[in-house]
Amino acid sequence: MLEVTDLTKYFETPSGKLHACEGVSLNINKGETLGLVGESGCGKTTTGRTIIRLYEPDEGRIIFDGHDITHITQHEMLPFRKKMQMIFQDPYASLNPRMTAGDIIREPMIIHRLPKDEHTDRVNHLLKLVGLNSEQAGRYPHEFSGGQRQRIGIARALAAEPEMIICDEPISALDVSIQAQIVNILEDLQKSLGLTYLFVAHDLSMVRHISTRVAVMYLGNIVETAESDELYTHPLHPYTVSLLSSVPIPDPDKSAARQIIPLKGEIPSAVNPPKGCKFHTRCPNAKPECSSLKPELEDKGSNHFCACPFV
Amino acid sequence: MNDEILRVENLHITFTTSAGEVKALNGVSFGVKRGEVLGIAGESGSGKSTAMLSVMGLTGEYGHVHADKMTFMGEELTPERVKVLRGKNISMIFQDPMTSLNPVLSVGYQLEEALKRHHWEGSIRERVIDILTKVGIVPAEQRMRDYPHEFSGGQRQRIMTAMSIACNPELLIADEPTTALDVTVQAQILKLLRELRSSSGMSMILITHDLGVIAGEADRVIVMYGGKIMEEGTVREIFNEAHHPYTVGLLRSVPKADGSHERLIPIEGQPPDLLNPPKGCPFVKRCPKAMKICLSQQPEPSTLSETHKYSCWLGVKN
Numbered sequence: 001m002l003e004v005t006d007l008t009k010y011f012e013t014p015s016g017k018l019h020a021c022e023g024v025s026l027n028i029n030k031g032e033t034l035g036l037v038g039e040s041g042c043g044k045t046t047t048g049r050t051i052i053r054l055y056e057p058d059e060g061r062i063i064f065d066g067h068d069i070t071h072i073t074q075h076e077m078l079p080f081r082k083k084m085q086m087i088f089q090d091p092y093a094s095l096n097p098r099m100t101a102g103d104i105i106r107e108p109m110i111i112h113r114l115p116k117d118e119h120t121d122r123v124n125h126l127l128k129l130v131g132l133n134s135e136q137a138g139r140y141p142h143e144f145s146g147g148q149r150q151r152i153g154i155a156r157a158l159a160a161e162p163e164m165i166i167c168d169e170p171i172s173a174l175d176v177s178i179q180a181q182i183v184n185i186l187e188d189l190q191k192s193l194g195l196t197y198l199f200v201a202h203d204l205s206m207v208r209h210i211s212t213r214v215a216v217m218y219l220g221n222i223v224e225t226a227e228s229d230e231l232y233t234h235p236l237h238p239y240t241v242s243l244l245s246s247v248p249i250p251d252p253d254k255s256a257a258r259q260i261i262p263l264k265g266e267i268p269s270a271v272n273p274p275k276g277c278k279f280h281t282r283c284p285n286a287k288p289e290c291s292s293l294k295p296e297l298e299d300k301g302s303n304h305f306c307a308c309p310f311v
Numbered sequence: 312m313n314d315e316i317l318r319v320e321n322l323h324i325t326f327t328t329s330a331g332e333v334k335a336l337n338g339v340s341f342g343v344k345r346g347e348v349l350g351i352a353g354e355s356g357s358g359k360s361t362a363m364l365s366v367m368g369l370t371g372e373y374g375h376v377h378a379d380k381m382t383f384m385g386e387e388l389t390p391e392r393v394k395v396l397r398g399k400n401i402s403m404i405f406q407d408p409m410t411s412l413n414p415v416l417s418v419g420y421q422l423e424e425a426l427k428r429h430h431w432e433g434s435i436r437e438r439v440i441d442i443l444t445k446v447g448i449v450p451a452e453q454r455m456r457d458y459p460h461e462f463s464g465g466q467r468q469r470i471m472t473a474m475s476i477a478c479n480p481e482l483l484i485a486d487e488p489t490t491a492l493d494v495t496v497q498a499q500i501l502k503l504l505r506e507l508r509s510s511s512g513m514s515m516i517l518i519t520h521d522l523g524v525i526a527g528e529a530d531r532v533i534v535m536y537g538g539k540i541m542e543e544g545t546v547r548e549i550f551n552e553a554h555h556p557y558t559v560g561l562l563r564s565v566p567k568a569d570g571s572h573e574r575l576i577p578i579e580g581q582p583p584d585l586l587n588p589p590k591g592c593p594f595v596k597r598c599p600k601a602m603k604i605c606l607s608q609q610p611e612p613s614t615l616s617e618t619h620k621y622s623c624w625l626g627v628k629n
Contacts, residue, residue: 145581147581148581175354175582176354176522176565177561177597178581178582179577180565180577181577181578184574184577202493205565205566205568208566209572209575228570233570243494245498246494246497247494248494248521248523248526249523249526249527249568250525250562250565250568251526252547255523255526262502263495266463267463
């Protein structure tokens with residue numbers, strides 16, 4: 001459904017070029033969920049936003065549904081936007097406070113010229129689909145709780161009848177008990193509507209739960225991808241190993257038994273990333289040659305790819 | 312109990328707002344023993360931070376605090392007494408290390424200020440270098456001249472930690488100390504706090520919504536909801552033998568550690584409205600086991616063991 005090859009996005013900053021995402025390749029099959037994880041500043045959000053052309057890609061190719069959408073104009077992009085929608089992290093900032101919930105959900109239908117006489121029915125239908133009721137269509141965002149607002153964001157993303165949704169940290173701003181509600185809604189919608197998700201998040205245990213496959217990013221590069229369970233049970237890349245070992249486990253006995261593999265130092269600046277393998281400055285297994293070689297994703301068997309030649 | 316350094320009985324806090332009285336805390340009692348880590352779990356608005364701000368005397372002019380008893384090391388925590396203890400014997404780390412540091416003063420200056428305020432005996436400069444080194448900000452002589460923006464988020468939280476332990480407090484209150492940080496940095500900070508505790512024997516209250524962090528760090532746990540304590544017990548009692556429907560629901564709504572893709576069981580409904588709290592149990596509207604009595608009356612805590620208590624009519628009935 002989506003095929004991204006060598007996607008690169010730079011940002012000009014006063015201190016130089018910031019390499020937000022560099023040579024990112026990934027593909028997502030219809031009906032599956034690809035989890036994209038990594039720490040702040042690793043480029044996961046930039047990747048998502050560049051794919052949907054909120055940012056202009058500097059290099060690489062984006063093929064969506066067999067069409068090259070890398071450099072088409074925003075006008076030509078419109079029919080693809082209809083098929084590819086987005087859910088944002090902050091349910092407070094991503095809804096216009098001066099529009100009612102109903103108008104927010106109706107807006108994509110107007111933009112994408114869905115038959116006008118169906119709008120109201122469809123708004124009501126979508127509200128029901130995300131667990132709200134049609135009486136709430138006339139209310140403004142501030143009258144809803146965070147979880148309810150995220151439901152409105154989901155209904156808006158569904159309004160244009162998309163095939164794929166880019167979910168950018170859709171649950172990180174929500175309380176624990178509400179997160180599960182939203183994840184369940186996303187899973188139900190995927191089943192009933194056959195949706196494809198790119199799920200960008202830093203909550204590693206939730207990503208494992210929802211994803212078919214997972215890609216791990218570090219400083220603008222994908223360092224490892226595998227089927228979700230395979231990645232979590234047999235991580236190969238030293239960064240993934242350390243990252244997963246740091247995830248808190250909600251079980252006191254398991255928590256006491258596990259070994260955290262700490263990372264040395266701080267994440268390097270993306271303006272001046274380390275030469276060679278970008279992770280070599282913090283890698284527990286770094287070898288002298290790591291500062292010069294540029295590791296590519298290699299097939300390590302059973303659909304598991306890792307950008308480290310030493311594992 | 313003599314080994315308790317903090318004791319709070321029947322704490323109530325109401326905030327006066329333009330929309331009316333908000334009852335942030337409604338009869339909360341707890342204690343912290345010497346050397347222990349007390350975890351406080353709960354969602355936004357459950358009152359976990361407010362409870363700690365009231366211990367520190369930081370609830371502001373619109374916060375009305377009433378407690379039957381609030382003592383620290385056996386002495387009553389009067390507003391005057393708190394001013395003396397705050398920052399010295401009881402100190403606090405806040406969630407956001409960027410807004411908790413003054414951006415126009417060097418971090419060394421800010422640490423010196425804390426030590427001067429509490430009349431540190433001995434060389435202040437040496438102490439600053441000593442604690443910065445302890446929290447891993449090196450070389451300290453050089454880095455103490457830098458300003459907050461020259462540090463990463465994790466380093467800033469290390470500096471906040473350095474500030475809070477500068478005067479060797481007996482009790483450290485850490486309010487979501489790692490929530491703004493990435494997991495690998497979180498692991499570093501939690502490790503640092505663990506090392507500081509084992510070398511000084513200080514007690515810690517750890518407030519967080521992350522059940523994983525609680526499971527890894529706390530000795531005892533309090534679970535709060537809607538301004539009340541729902542359940543309390545040792546970390547194993549809470550995670551392995553939870554009794555309150557809210558605790559059970561909370562533990563079920565996070566993915567299992569073994570990575571099974573079983574459907575999550577969320578707690579339905581929305582967080583409580585503190586302006587119009589339910590008359591009975593605060594959790595009643597979302598509770599799968601709610602009964603008639605839950606609507607009108609608040610249950611008294613039922614005791615399961617010396618350390619394990621929960622406030623639910625199900626327990627009273629049994």
